[in-house]
Amino acid sequence: MLLRVGHRFVRVESRRRAGRFVQGLLAGLARVNCWTVAEAVGDRTPDGMQNLLSRATWDADGVRDDLREVVVEQLGDRDAMLVIDETGDLKKGVEPVGVQRQYTGTAGRIENSQMSVFLVYSTPAGHTFIDRELYLPESWAGDQTRRERAGVPAHNLFTTKSRLALAMITRALEAGVKVGWVTGDEAYGKDAAGLRDPLEARDQAYVLAVACDHRIPGAGGENARADERAAALPKRAWQKLSAGAGAKGRRYCLWARIRLRLAGKTGYHWMLMRRNRRTGDTAFYRCYSPRRVSLAELARVAGRRWTIEETFQTGKELTGLDQHQVRTWTSWYRWTTLVMLAHAFLAIAAAHTRDTPPPEGLIPSTRNEIRHLYAQLTLQPARRAADVLTWSAWRRRHQHQARQSHYQRQHQQPAPNHELQLEY
Structure with missing residues (x-):
């Protein structure tokens, strides 16, 4: 993978140092920053790693583009999807670019944090990051002094997270990435002008979550809350369907949908609803497809x-995505891009191990296990390779036994009720 991105570095020293930086990210360090990475790969000081992130000449966006090509080549599938979401990294002080007091789901409350939006390429074979954008709050976008100190480019103005997501999706689609669906949470599903409408203009199918108070048109043209429409559905409208395989087996919920007939809109629009069988909690999604699809297909995408x-x-x-201590715009993008390289390596390696069935009684090697083996066998002097591999087999056997126990308990539950699908 590093060979594919090597031409993005002007100097050979920077290219080699970037390779060692990625190795350090995979070294299983308790804390990941320029100091610990440099020490792990044998540098005497962190100066070279800090220079790589701040002053060396290389194209982080070009590396991102090359990475995207590799990921699609290695994980590509006709069932590929793009998934968008944001994450918040808790930070101290106000100097790091984009940091302010704001709500972050990481903490579940308002905290001093740095928000960023990511795009994940997801297939049955595996999933990993293929793009990233740093969210610049209005307080930062309008403060010229802080912008100059953090090295924010003049053309990067305040942009909503939905627009950042759309830019990344558009970049992937225009690069030739073939996907069936785009999906994301309600922070993106609520924005019609910023995301839903542009996706529909491209005939790009999507399933995007919305809040329970999201307004949808009724049969008489009046707007009603999504939860009110859900409460009015008869019991026969709900079907028990799988949302895919989880760590403990198939994930079954009750699903229903309502066809939306929107003036001036083409294609098929639905309000999709997912109800937890035990708690009764209901989640809602706005869906679009240029062609008719089944309720089971929408549930699978969601x-x-x-x-x-x-x-x-x-x-x-595994790769220190949130542990950076960088302050500037350029350093953030470079750190994050190198983390994406490290994570893609693990995702692709894990996918390839599943091509060959593991020995009986073992689960396939996970990203966590591959990172551990890489650190023990490649980056650190192991006492004996046989000892490391024995521990790997022990962990995977234990995980296999735990998974089998979960599956056995699930098989004792009643089988899914395959009712006739009704559309409302």
């Missing part, structure tokens, strides 16, 4: 959104 949550989790736990 269920794929979880892949970006897992990508954020593994990106932070």
Whole structure:
């Protein structure tokens, strides 16, 4: 993978240092920053790594484009989807670019944080980041002093997160990435002008979450809340369908949909609803497709959104996505791009290990396990390779036994009720 991006670096020293930086990100460090990465790869000081992020001459956006090509080549599938979401990194002080007190789902409250929007390429084979954009709040966008100090380019003005998401989706589609669907949470589904309408103009199908108070047109032309329309549906409108496989087996929920006939709109529009079988909690989605699709297909797409949550989790736990201590615009984009390289390596390696069935009693190698083996066998002097591999087999056997127990408990539950699909 590093060979594919090498031409984006002007000097060979920078190219080699970027390779060592990615190795350091995969070294299993308790804390990931320029100091710890430099020490892990044998540098005597962090100066070279800091220079790589701030002053060296290389094209981070070009590396992103090359990375996207590699990911599509290695994970590409006719069932590919694009998933959008944001994440917040908790930060101290006010100097790092984009940091202010704002709500972040990471903490579940208003905190001093830095927000960014990511695009994930998701297929049955695997999922990983293919694009990223830093969110610049209005307080930053209009403060020339802070902009200059953080090196924010003059053309980067305040842009909503939906517009950032649209820019990344458009970039991928115009680069030739073939996907069936776009999906994301309600922060993006609520924005018709910023995201839904432009996607429809491209005939790009989507399933985007919306809030329970989202207004949808009724049969008489009046607007009603989504939760009110859901409450009025008869019991026969709900079907037990799978949203895909989870860590503990198939994820079954009750699903229903309402056909929306919107004036001046072409294609098929629905309000999709997902109800938890135990709690009764209901989630809502605005859906569009240029062709008719089944309720089961919409449920499957909505269920794929979880892949970006897992990508954020593994990106932070395994490759230090949120642990950077950079302050400037350029350094943030470079750190994040190198993290994307490291994460893509793990995702692609994990996908390839699934091409060959594992020995009986073991689960396939996970990204976590591959990172561990890479650190032990490649980056650190192991006492004996056989010892490391024995521990790997032990962990995977334990995980296999746990998964089998979950599947056995699930099989004891009643089988899904395949009722006739009704459209409202």
